[in-house]
Amino acid sequence: MAPEDQAPARRSTLSRRGLLRGGGAVAAAGLSVAALKLPFFSVAGAAQDPATCRATDLSERERRLVISNWTGYIDPRRNPRGTYNTFQDTTGITVEYNDDVNDNAEFYAKVRNQLGSCEPIDRDMIVLTDWMAARMIGLGWIQPLERERVPRLHENLIDSLRGKAWDPDRTYSAPWQSGLTGIAYNAAYVDEVGSFSELLTRSDLKGRITLLTEMRDTMGFMLKVVGAEPEDFTEDEWYDAIDALNRAVSDGQLRQFAGNNYLQQLANGDIVACEAWSGDVIQAQYDNPDIKFVVPEEGLSLWSDNMLVPNLATHQANAEAWIDYYYEPEVAARLAAWVNYICPVEGAREAMEQVDASLVDNPLIFPDEEFLADTWDFMPLDDRQSQQYEGDWSDATVG
């Protein structure tokens, strides 16, 4: 290449670089001036008052409803006689059903900015697990349900789900499905895994187990393993449990923390045992009978996913119609026959005889009092505790 050719090219790159440098300097200067006084400095608390942060209900005029629920949590919507289409046909309400909830914390992060500053999230109903429902109700992001528009909820809700500390009268929340957390294993590869401590110590399981990413599920069991009660534990006990978890991670006993993807790995043998949700396991058993659910010696964790109406929802009455509809025993039985989680509706067991008689005596769908005696709930955490414990949990699971 001749030097004459090069010279102009080089000059033009220099000036381009000079321009960038100049621009950078201006930006930096602007930034430091702006840094003295500008937005984003201090973020106010995200708490809202549901009494003031609400929208006019357009349910009468607009016969529609927008729902966000977890994946695989309803009977097939294509079925013209399924619960979903029957609701649309009988009420004339068009339901826009999204399965965009994958994880409580993730969904929270998604709506935090809107709900925290009283802006709409364009959904009339969201379905979240107990602790997240409790947090959102505490933040004032959830509208109370009109009692007379959901009579069946108050009539038919099973006893074990009544009187929760965070919503004693079910003013804000209605359980969609309830479930149990226990152990699943693949009988094609290993013998029965009877307890959580076995899961964490047995050498033939090394590197071939997963635990769930939901802190309250996994830490409930870890607390049990170190001899504490998840319903009421001290800070020392919490750190014992975290240490036990860290040991399982550093020993390589644990392969991963899994969200929704553990069943596929369990079926193809990458993992041979795991902490699991009851309904998932029952669904997987239809394809692979080797997958078994065990009630661990430590007991079971009982939770429910709750229907909530967020602030500024514009179709609250339609959402309440949906809740009331799903608390009809016959509808609840048809839903439970498909999703296989614990049905929160009294009377659904009798209705199930018509729908699928083989499920009537399944304790994982219709548990009796005796079965539920061994279950626990995670202790409610205050703001500072949850900040601290969720930080510890994140450190333990991320390494």
Next chain:
Amino acid sequence: MTQAAQAVPETATLAAEPSGSRRRRGRTGYLLMLPATLWLLLFFVVPFYSLVATSLFDASGSDFRGYEMTYAWGNYVDVVEAYWQPFLRSLWYAALATGICLVLGYVLAYAIAFKAGRWKWLLLVLVIAPFFTSFLVRTLSWQLILSDEGFVVDALQFLRVLGPDDRLLATPVAVVAGLAYNFLPFMVLPLFASLDKIDPRLVEASSDLYAHPFVGFWKVTWPLSLPGVVSGTLLTFIPAAGDYINAEFLGSTNQRVIGNVIQGQFIDANNSPVAAALSVLLMVLIVAMVLVYVRRAGTEELL
């Protein structure tokens, strides 16, 4: 800024045009830059500013109580103390993956540029083809390929490369392999662009001067391909250092990288000041490393 303003009239005088159109041409330059500047301002400067501000909030705040701006520089010290391991792991995995990509990518790009003949464009399309599927789907498929009961592990166990209880999935090998696979096209394309421009007569000339083919490669082809090497390694290393999908899907809990920590802090622990401090630190670290690298390579003009 001033240098740029001077440079424009210089080139313009060469054409000796009337002063009116000269000024218009000067303005055109700025007008053309306007969209990109606005874009950067809106989608880089403002978010970056917010990120830096968030990293200085009091980390003990919460959504209930809000976050106080306390210029908590201590956040940076805390995160380095707590998370230096995943930081180093990220850089190490990214460096390994970049090294693998460079070796594989150079051979591939060389073959495409000089040896492929009429198959050149087809091969290039094949290099880009994986981009037609989503990044996530491609990474998830590796879970199937490297699965404990899959054919890769079976074959390696048969050959005694792996012991009967060894595995590939959920190991550092799988994470680095995933990174190298996912970012290979970013290495191949710039390398190909550089290699393809090389005049083959220069290599012929070197052999006319009795240079051994290796020497010819080392003295002619390699230096001329350096711009591709530099931009290829940068394009691979930078995203690989920040990537956490491969560690998430192909690694175990002991292979988590800094991206996983940032996500965990932001979403699970709900601690945005710590997440922001980690992000700023990662950004600064990468920029510093890139600057040192570019200086050392002496390739400022090459870029």
